[in-house]
Every structure is written in structure tokens, then in C-alpha cells.
Amino acid sequence: MSRPADSGSAGPRPSVVITRRLPSAVERHAAELFDVRLNESDRPFTPEQLREALRTADALVPTVSDRVTADIIGAPGRRAAIIANYGAGYDNIAVDAARAHGVVVTNTPDVLTDDTADLTLALLLMVARRLGEGVDELRQGRWTGWHPTYLLGTRVSGKTLGILGMGRIGRAVARRAHDGFGMRVVYYDPPVPIGEAKAAGASPRTSVEAVLRESDFVSLHVPSSPETRHLIDAERLACMPRHACLVNTARGDIVDETALIAALRSGTIAGAALDVFADEPRPRREMLELPNLVLLPHLGSATVESRVAMGERALANLTAFFGGTRPRDRVA
Numbered sequence: 001m002s003r004p005a006d007s008g009s010a011g012p013r014p015s016v017v018i019t020r021r022l023p024s025a026v027e028r029h030a031a032e033l034f035d036v037r038l039n040e041s042d043r044p045f046t047p048e049q050l051r052e053a054l055r056t057a058d059a060l061v062p063t064v065s066d067r068v069t070a071d072i073i074g075a076p077g078r079r080a081a082i083i084a085n086y087g088a089g090y091d092n093i094a095v096d097a098a099r100a101h102g103v104v105v106t107n108t109p110d111v112l113t114d115d116t117a118d119l120t121l122a123l124l125l126m127v128a129r130r131l132g133e134g135v136d137e138l139r140q141g142r143w144t145g146w147h148p149t150y151l152l153g154t155r156v157s158g159k160t161l162g163i164l165g166m167g168r169i170g171r172a173v174a175r176r177a178h179d180g181f182g183m184r185v186v187y188y189d190p191p192v193p194i195g196e197a198k199a200a201g202a203s204p205r206t207s208v209e210a211v212l213r214e215s216d217f218v219s220l221h222v223p224s225s226p227e228t229r230h231l232i233d234a235e236r237l238a239c240m241p242r243h244a245c246l247v248n249t250a251r252g253d254i255v256d257e258t259a260l261i262a263a264l265r266s267g268t269i270a271g272a273a274l275d276v277f278a279d280e281p282r283p284r285r286e287m288l289e290l291p292n293l294v295l296l297p298h299l300g301s302a303t304v305e306s307r308v309a310m311g312e313r314a315l316a317n318l319t320a321f322f323g324g325t326r327p328r329d330r331v332a
């Protein structure tokens with residue numbers, strides 16, 4: 001774009017569409033940097049709105065609730081050259097199509113690691129100690145008083161935690177479980193250098209099944225991809241001890257929900273706690289009815305601190321891109 005040579009003006013600012021409302025400090029900062037279009041209604045964009053955003057703006061900032069498909073990226077007349085995802089996971093974006101069309105994609109890792117790891121431990125405690133059932137009993141006026149056999153859960157301290165996926169969040173969970181709860185931590189994730197995972201007090205295993213067989217609790221921290229879809233299926237659930245519990249704060253499609261419902265009904269495993277579902281925001285009705293299944297509405301990174309930092313990270317990626325340098329969190 002041309003600029004008047006002697007005006008001293010910075011010229012037109014890049015236009016950026018942000019698909020959902022962000023913390024106000026981030027929106028204000030975004031407006032200082034760019035010509036920003038906000039989604040005042042905060043309703044998820046339709047595919048047509050996403051297409052329109054890519055056609056009329058220089059950049060798109062989507063979230064997990066936007067499916068930026070290959071069709072949308074490849075639609076004729078696209079103007080946007082960067083998709084700066086607001087989130088660490090970027091399975092909502094067709095990255096192969098972005099690469100093929102020369103569209104840069106960035107994400108927001110690191111800044112939400114601790115909060116997501118904290119929430120993972122919260123879910124683990126919820127399912128082990130039956131906390132959701134306790135809250136329900138109280139709220140519904142069903143608590144008749146303390147007695148020695150009331151709502152007995154299972155101990156967490158000193159037990160074995162199996163982690164599938166030892167990236168940033170897996171390691172942060174391992175540290176908390178090992179250092180805070182004295183848990184023995186085993187994991188499977190071949191790409192992670194063993195030295196790094198060992199620092200978190202974790203021991204590698206050679207297969208998913210080996211981790212599942214020896215764990216009292218299993219926590220999932222792999223990204224969603226065709227390879228990890230239904231990583232936890234009926235066969236693998238059957239590998240877990242009957243007293244074991246599964247925790248998922250990664251992505252819903254990593255677990256075969258039909259198999260999980262059957263396993264929870266039949267007692268193949270004792271319990272599960274999910275922050276994510278295959279079809280968000282509509283968890284399957286059967287899942288809502290299972291007492292040994294704890295459900296949260298995708299709250300992993302839901303702290304003011306994380307959500308502000310995620311926004312700032314997305315803005316930093318856009319600033320780098322429009323400044324002509326490689327964005328720090330480029331994934332495509």
C-alpha cells in the first residue's frame with residue numbers, strides 16, 4: 001500500500017477482524033494497533049461471516065468456536081494473509097490449506113499452560129473425591145448429614161498418574177501431580193526429549209497401553225489431529241484398571257465418547273472428568289446423566305490472566321507479521 005512520502009503519516013493500518021469479544025484491555029490495545037472490527041453480538045461467526053472476514057480484512061483472529069475450513073481459506077477473493085488464532089490448540093483451522101494458499105497461521109502457547117494444568121488437577125480431584133456429586137446433593141437439598149460411608153471417593157496423593165502427551169501442559173500437570181500430590185507419574189509421548197519430561201518427575205513408557213495399565217488416573221494432553229482422533233477408544237478404556245479415572249482437558253475428539261459412556265455405565269472404569277467435548281457446546285445428553293462423569297464447559301484457560309495474555313500474544317504475532325518479521329508463534 002502506498003503512503004504519502006512527506007506526510008509523516010503511518011499510512012492505513014492493517015484491518016483485523018476479531019471473531020469474539022476479548023477482555024476489554026486487549027480490545028483497547030488491538031484498536032490502538034490496528035483498524036479493528038469487533039463482533040459486538042459475541043455470537044459465533046457463521047461460515048459466511050468467516051469467509052467475508054477473510055475477503056475484507058488483512059487478518060482474522062478466530063477462536064476455538066470458529067471452524068476455519070479449507071473451503072473458507074480457499075474461497076476466491078481472499079484478502080487476509082494471516083490467521084492469528086486466539087488459543088494454543090489450532091485444530092479449528094485447516095492449516096494445510098492455509099499453507100497451500102500462503103496464509104500464515106499463529107497460535108498462543110505458553111501463556112495458558114499453568115491455568116490449564118491447574119484446571120486439570122481440579123478435575124482430577126473432582127472426579128476422585130466426587131465433588132460435583134456433593135455440590136449437587138447440597139444444592140438439591142438432598143444432604144441428610146455427615147455419616148462415615150457418605151460419598152466416599154478415592155485418594156489422589158501417592159497414586160499413579162498416566163499422562164498421554166508430554167508437551168508444555170503435560171509437563172506442567174506432571175510437576176503439580178509429582179511435587180504437590182506426591183504422585184508417581186508415567187507418560188507416553190515419543191517426541192518429547194526424555195530429559196525434559198524427567199525434570200517433571202515422570203517416567204516414560206513405550207506405549208499408550210503401558211501407561212493405561214499402570215495408572216490410577218490418566219490425563220490427556222495431545223493435540224487434536226487425525227492421528228489422535230479416538231486415541232482413547234473401547235479397547236484402550238478396557239486396558240485401564242476398573243478403579244481408574246480419565247481426565248481430558250485437551251480436545252473432545254481424542255476420546256470416543258460412545259465408548260466412554262459405555263465404559264462408565266458398565267464399570268469398565270470408575271469415572272471421568274471432561275472439560276472438552278466432541279461437539280461443543282452440545283455435550284451428549286447421556287453424558288449429562290452419568291453420576292461418575294464430571295463435566296466442565298471448556299474452562300481450561302478461563303482466567304483473566306490467561307485470556308488477557310492470549311490476546312496480547314495474538315496481537316504480538318500480528319504486529320510482527322505486519323512489521324515484516326516472522327511471528328513468534330507461527331505454526332503454518
Ligand code: 8YV
Pocket residue numbers: 062063064065086087088089090112250299300301302
Ligand atoms: C482456549 C484452548 O480457551 O487454547 C486452547 O487450545 O483449548 C482453550 O483454552 C480456546 O482455544 C480459545 O480459542
